[in-house]
Amino acid sequence: MADEGGKTAVPLSEESLIAHYFAPLAQNFPGAYALQDDAAVLEPPAGTDLVVTTDALVSGVHFFSDDAPADIAWKALAVNVSDLVAKGATPLAYSLALALPPPPSAEFLESFVEGLAEAQAQFGIALSGGDTTAAKGGAIMISVTAFGTVPHGKTLRRGGARPGDSLYVSGTIGDAALGLKLRRGDADAAAWPIDEAARKWLIRRYLRPEPRLRLSPALLAHASAAMDISDGLAIDCRRLCKASAVGAAVGAAAVPVSLAAAVALTAEPALLAALLTGGDDYEVLFAVRAGEEAALEAAATQAGIPVTRIGKMIAGEQGLTIIDAEGTALDFGSGGFDHFQS
Amino acid sequence: MADEGGKTAVPLSEESLIAHYFAPLAQNFPGAYALQDDAAVLEPPAGTDLVVTTDALVSGVHFFSDDAPADIAWKALAVNVSDLVAKGATPLAYSLALALPPPPSAEFLESFVEGLAEAQAQFGIALSGGDTTAAKGGAIMISVTAFGTVPHGKTLRRGGARPGDSLYVSGTIGDAALGLKLRRGDADAAAWPIDEAARKWLIRRYLRPEPRLRLSPALLAHASAAMDISDGLAIDCRRLCKASAVGAAVGAAAVPVSLAAAVALTAEPALLAALLTGGDDYEVLFAVRAGEEAALEAAATQAGIPVTRIGKMIAGEQGLTIIDAEGTALDFGSGGFDHFQS
Secondary structure, eight states: OBOTTSOBBOOOOHHHHIIIIIGGGGTTOGGGGGGOSSOEEEOOOTTEEEEEEEEEEEBTTTBOTTSOHHHHHHHHHHHHHHHHHHTTOEEEEEEEEEEEOSSOBHHHHHHHHHHHHHHHHHHTOEEEEEEEEEOSSSOOEEEEEEEEEEETTOOOOSTTOOTTOEEEEESOSSHHHHHHHHHHTOHHHHTSOOOHHHHHHHHHHHHSOOOOGGGHHHHHHHEEEEEEOSSOHHHHHHHHHHHHTOEEEEEGGGSOOOHHHHHHHHHOTTHHHHHHHOSOOOOEEEEEOTTOHHHHHHHHHHHTOOEEEEEEEESSSOOEEEEOTTSOEEOOTTOSOOTTTO | OBOTTSOBBOOOOHHHHIIIIIGGGGTTOGGGGGGOSSOEEEOOOTTEEEEEEEEEEEBTTTBOTTSOHHHHHHHHHHHHHHHHHHTTOEEEEEEEEEEEOSSOBHHHHHHHHHHHHHHHHHHTOEEEEEEEEEOSSSOOEEEEEEEEEEETTOOOOGGGOOTTOEEEEESOSSHHHHHHHHHHTOHHHHTSOOOHHHHHHHHHHHHSOOOOGGGHHHHHHHEEEEEEOSSOHHHHHHHHHHHHTOEEEEEGGGSOOOHHHHHHHHHOTTHHHHHHHOSOOOOEEEEEOTTOHHHHHHHHHHHTOOEEEEEEEESSSOOEEEEOTTSOEEOOTTOSOOTTTO
16 A cells, blocks of 8 residues: 555554554553553552653654655654663553555655664663654644653662762763754865765764763762753753752853764864854763762773763852863853744 | 735744743743743652653644644644543643744734633643744644653553453444544535534534543543554454453443434434544543443442443453344454554
């Protein structure tokens, strides 16, 4: 059965669609009841709290309609697991609501499910339930609610940073912002003196964020506050400051960037703002209690996750100050990604 | 600030929108952290399991774009709480993903939040977190993931019915199917000899389903299997039979209908199929262990929830047989609502 677009339409009821495509994703989670019941049952281990996060992705807003369905699926799960990791949680399960323009094509569903399976395997998480429905208007909407466990009372919050704490990020910042410019085909991006492999790597950083799962133990041991960077380092840093009622002084030169980003930045210095305010990093921003920096860094090294001290928390509610190598404060306005204002 | 439609656009960032409209819905749930963090923390009481269900609603599929936002919000929460109740769970909290065509209007948001607040108060549930985003294509999508607690190991399943068990429903069946016909302005509905109050009541049964919260203790004590009726009595009864690997014999005359539905049915006997196969009842369908019928009925009476025995579970996997008053088997085909096939 083929529709006008040449795609193979799925001649299935909602029930068959779930049984065929989604039930295999739930097979390792007994509380999912093979997706044949109306609800799932979660049994968090004794002594743990359940951390819950919800992030929704909409085509044309969070991804391009012609992105590979496997990449869209990966990202939908990754952005939620990224929140779990930043709270110190170990991933447990997730619920998926998927609205697709009817009829769904077998090609889309197969690729989408493949992306979910890859992400599940990497993140150690299983599908526990969800809902599939037709969507009117042509847009695809994916909402994931992810569950993780944290030792009772230990969930990391945005609001725990204190003056004197050091401010860290994991990985490198701004790759996804450059990847998005490449994915969109922005004119300036074509001129960056980087090779094809670097371009692909930056685009992949945008399409396939990798939550820093192995960093959780180090965060639980030494972080006073943490969040993932989804809307840009600058705006998310301001959020952490506001929740903690402290300020932060960040040195732009200390912010870790990839070699690919550094080369692009050398050719186009104005990219600095894009790196520091662009969204989709999905790295962890966290404050470390004063005096515990060496222990944190040792634990991160042990876990194989690069972390970099980018500044420190300061008294007062002045928010974020980013200074350049000459000590001049940089102003990016209220830079960052806002779904309703961008 | 007004857009072309005369609606008041909300000149707010996503953060302000959450703080202004949604944070009040979370104020009674400490683990929501006033919606100012990236995740919520659930602490199910010791000795309980967490029951999780996800249902998504899309405009043009599950509701009309010009339904009152308060009604849309009520229904989004009610259909999820209905699943919790049918599993024997006590509502705890819910996560909300909301995708709206930008910019969201203040009128929409105020009415939507009012509907959620009304539903929360009636269902004893609080907002724990979620996500708001712009939607492209004009459609509204609402995905709710609801959490409830059940004594450890006691979650009611679809699959526990045994031959000899009695089959029951709560409330009356088919009101929402008639309410939908009235809401759509179907030609036949105009001819039903019912007054304006009855029409409004039927439409309200469609727009504002009321989960049978107080029935949970009776279900936990006496039911062998349970599910809510969302896609029509006939198809959902078949699902319960299939999951339990038993059949069911139902007497059409025993199915409880409201006075309004009975009058419409008298004028238009063909409505019987709509009553038995129409969706959106959100009543509970459940099997009661043989010999426990009187105790179940006493407990339901005590709780103030009407329940009616409509048939019994029988051996074999013949599925569902509905017989009329003369003992003739009725055939509705595979009647029921399917989101991709309807």
